[in-house]
Amino acid sequence: MLFLADFSVIKPEPGLLLWTTVIFGLFWFMMSRFAFKPIAESLKKREMDIQSSLDEAKKAREEMANLQAENEKLLAQAREERSQILKEAKEAKEDIIAEAKERANAEYKRKVESAIQDIENQKMAAMVALKNQAGQMAIEITEKVLRKELADKKDQESYAKSLAESIKLN
């Protein structure tokens, strides 16, 4: 077993201990300062960017959904309003028609009444005129009859007498 005594890798050597300490120490320092730090920062930044992007996308999606819901709500509202307006318009129309009808009826009534009044008036006037005419004619006829009957004096007096009697009776 000659070679086992030469198994030098298991013997700690001052030179290699020192050099490993120095080289690894420098390596550690240089790497952490000039390599790992920027990489770590960039990775952290990227991760944050990705996270914020995802968050933003989620937020946007939520906003979109909100907006859509709002839109739908607005639409429903508008629809409702439209039907409301339509309903009101219908009612108004009906009111107007009813009012117009009523007014027309009233006017009609009024016109009819006034026509009736006119007719009545005319009738009265006609009646008066007829009465007058008839009176006139009766007077004339009576005059003629009287003239003829009262041609003699006696008749005239008897008649006057009967008349006076009738007046007296009244």
Place this chain on the structure above:
Amino acid sequence: MTAIRKYWIALIFSGLSLVAFSQHDNTQQAGDQHEHPTGSTQDPNAAPSGAETAHDDCGHPIDEEKEGEFNAGETAVHHIADANTIHLVGDLYIPLPCILYAPGHGWTLTTTSSFHPHHHGSGEVSKNGYVLVHGNVMRILDPAFATGAHKIDEYRHKDAKKDGKSVILYYAIIDGQCKPLDAKTTYDGGMMGGGITTFYDFSVTRNVFTMLLTAFFLFFVFRSAAKAAVRREGQAPKGLQNFIEPFYTFIRDDVARPAIGPKYEKYMPYLLSVFFFILGLNLIGQIPFFPGSANVTGNISVTIVLALITFIMMLFSSNKHFWEHILWMPGVPAWVKVILTPVEILGLFLKPFTLLLRLFANITAGHIVILCFVGLIFIFGKAGTSVGGSISGLLAAIPLSLFMMALELLVAFLQAFIFTMLSATYFGMALEEPHHDHH
């Protein structure tokens, strides 16, 4: 708060170095102790008159075995070891800076090329008392050769026992004389055949070179990804950036966050650094030729440092609740506490120990198995002398190596992940807030 922690870290490191240098004070004695047994048992160079016969006492030439039989184990152990050179091909080596320190002798700054490395990475000349043996720097103990350049005829080695442990003693033959060589200091306390010797090697070795290369490569890759991340802000990731980011998010979302909890962000740089450092070194070690093949994460020195950092970070993260559960577990009878507390304290130190051992053992084992499978070619071919044997060895070695390399690819990721995951778990344990349920 952080300032206090920094101060504490500084204190711990100074304490560690104090330990290291207090050991160093014993170096002379340790070196002497090391020298004495060799001197007393063989007495190779005490008497110059016996120089001719000294050759036999110095054991065999180090490359002797290669001629006769092929030792796959020895080759594997040699290949997974750290070295002061990088072997390219044949006798071509990339020289590396050598930073050597011998107490009482001072610093020696040179490169491996000053040793004139040739066959198997052994140097032809000595420099300031140092020589290159199989790609590793060793020191001539004889102070007569402590300066200048001396021609080395040959290197020899032999088995020996030191304090009941088997060690290999190396010798250099200079001017026909056998000179004992000292290996570099290791902190295994003599348990693994090493120990504190007459010199310390702080060189940029193959492992250090690979670590630097990997660190620079990873930094370049991650810096480009980071730049792209800044430049292309607000755009989808692309190319390299797109390749890197999943790793980052994997460590963050599957390791740090679940294991540590809400305070995970503070630990991210360390977890990422340690994950990619280990992964990079594991993977580059898989490449069988330059710039790869170095067994860095399979070297215990490297895993010790990484596990120690995790341990220190864990201790600094710890809260009252954590210590309460270790030192005096609430809601448990007193006699159980007496048993439990030592177990918990042991467990506290076992955590970094298993962490460093797991990574080290996995990677080293993987390297050894692959090297042994490749070694089949040479075993079947009787160390390359039989072509027919080599071919049958090749037929066996290719599928086996392929399978092992695929497995090692998985292990490379797995071990990096486990180290990171367990580190995160330890931080999470230290940070855990008391629950409101009853124990």
